[in-house]
Amino acid sequence: MRDLKKLVTLCQGHPVYIQTHNFPDPDAIASAYGLQKLLEIYGTESELCYDGRIDKLSASRLLDACHIRMSPYENLVKDMRRTDRIICVDMQKHGGNATDLVGDEIACIDHHPTFVPVKYQYQDIRITGACATLIAEYFALSGNNPDKDTATALLYGIKMDTLQFTRDVTELDIEMFGYLFPLCDQQKLSKLEKNNLELADLKAYGAAIKSIELYGKAGFSYIPFSCPDALVAIISDFILSLTEVDVAAVYSFREDGVKISVRSENPDIHAGNLLHTALQDIGHGGGHASMGGGFINKNSLPETQDYQKDYIRNLLLNTMKKQYEVAGL
Numbered sequence: 001m002r003d004l005k006k007l008v009t010l011c012q013g014h015p016v017y018i019q020t021h022n023f024p025d026p027d028a029i030a031s032a033y034g035l036q037k038l039l040e041i042y043g044t045e046s047e048l049c050y051d052g053r054i055d056k057l058s059a060s061r062l063l064d065a066c067h068i069r070m071s072p073y074e075n076l077v078k079d080m081r082r083t084d085r086i087i088c089v090d091m092q093k094h095g096g097n098a099t100d101l102v103g104d105e106i107a108c109i110d111h112h113p114t115f116v117p118v119k120y121q122y123q124d125i126r127i128t129g130a131c132a133t134l135i136a137e138y139f140a141l142s143g144n145n146p147d148k149d150t151a152t153a154l155l156y157g158i159k160m161d162t163l164q165f166t167r168d169v170t171e172l173d174i175e176m177f178g179y180l181f182p183l184c185d186q187q188k189l190s191k192l193e194k195n196n197l198e199l200a201d202l203k204a205y206g207a208a209i210k211s212i213e214l215y216g217k218a219g220f221s222y223i224p225f226s227c228p229d230a231l232v233a234i235i236s237d238f239i240l241s242l243t244e245v246d247v248a249a250v251y252s253f254r255e256d257g258v259k260i261s262v263r264s265e266n267p268d269i270h271a272g273n274l275l276h277t278a279l280q281d282i283g284h285g286g287g288h289a290s291m292g293g294g295f296i297n298k299n300s301l302p303e304t305q306d307y308q309k310d311y312i313r314n315l316l317l318n319t320m321k322k323q324y325e326v327a328g329l
Helices: 004-011 026-041 057-065 131-142 148-161 171-183 186-192 201-211 229-240 271-279 305-326
Strands: 016-019 047-050 070-072 085-089 104-110 122-125 213-215 218-223 247-254 257-264 283-287 291-297
Touching: 004 026, 004 085, 004 104, 004 122, 016 026, 026 047, 026 057, 026 085, 026 131, 026 148, 057 148, 057 186, 104 131, 131 148, 131 171, 148 171, 148 186, 201 218, 201 229, 213 305, 218 229, 218 305, 229 247, 229 257, 229 291, 247 305, 257 271, 257 283, 257 305, 271 283, 271 291, 271 305
Parallel strands: 016 047, 016 085, 047 070, 085 104, 104 122, 218 247
Antiparallel strands: 213 218, 247 257, 257 291, 283 291
């Protein structure tokens, strides 16, 4: 087991904040909440925080169902000090998807690949299907079973981030499902998994379907208006479900730039590496082999949207070709 006692010791005597990425999804929320409840057992109080928006229906429903309280950074910044302890959960400092808050990032618990190495006083970075899996393992190995709400949140986070155990699943994800299932509120879990699509989301689906272009087995779709990060990711999963597609890229245009989501079933195309490489000079990106996200700053794009969508498609295609060449294809 990772040294939980060391983490607790690092936090003692200091205000503690558990920070997720800027647009927390169910896995990030569940992981942060689970860690908060575990630290409570050892006498350490903490506050969950993020800097961005909770813009996914499934995330807001999880907060309500399991009575989870998260505070936006703007509500905390006046009280935070540089000596306060921050634990990064489901993200890494300088990873591009989280704000560098006031405070000392002493620890990181995450399941994503590392693109910008940072030295923490405590770290547990392992590739699993969900970050909630790592937090569940802390409970299991410490001998402290989570309460029903915590177990439900962790199990929901695992199921959502692994796409119902069809994406990036590891043996540990399955093992923790078996551990959490008898501890969770199964009726509440069932309700959380239903009706996660809003009527307004259909407009984004329609735009993506209308705009899809295929280049070999790579599918590109754009949404000419702003929509939540989580919805862009869900639509990229939808495009990937086409039999003609093994790499899907979906991008949504916003006032400050373009949000991009990539999904890959091609073993030669690592979605996170693709975005990190393609966007490193014009924005930021990263993620897992099968899924990644990124953002291009507005000032790095051509002026008109038609040129912008062509620019993004060609940028990703050219980067993919280089990855194919590296793989000897």
